[in-house]
Amino acid sequence: MYGKLLAVGAGIAIGFVLGARQGRPAYDRIVERVRGIRRDPDVRKVVGTAQDTLRDKVPVVGDAVADALDPPA
Secondary structure (H helix, E strand, O other), rough: HHHHHHHHHHHHHHHHHHHHHHHHHHHHHHHHHHHHHHHHHHHHHHHHHHHHHHHHHHHHHHHHHHHHHOOOO
């Protein structure tokens, strides 16, 4: 839970700073890049492998990390 909160806070802070300095077009480009990275089949495969490994090796922490790595779209 703490990791999720930290990730959301970091995202908000980065978005605020970039939005304040560069405006909406720069923010939109960044969002599209992140979405593109998340849709990449190789990235999805690595994330899936990491989630499976964590679930198997460290069940309690693994579920929390897996949820943090795969937020709702």
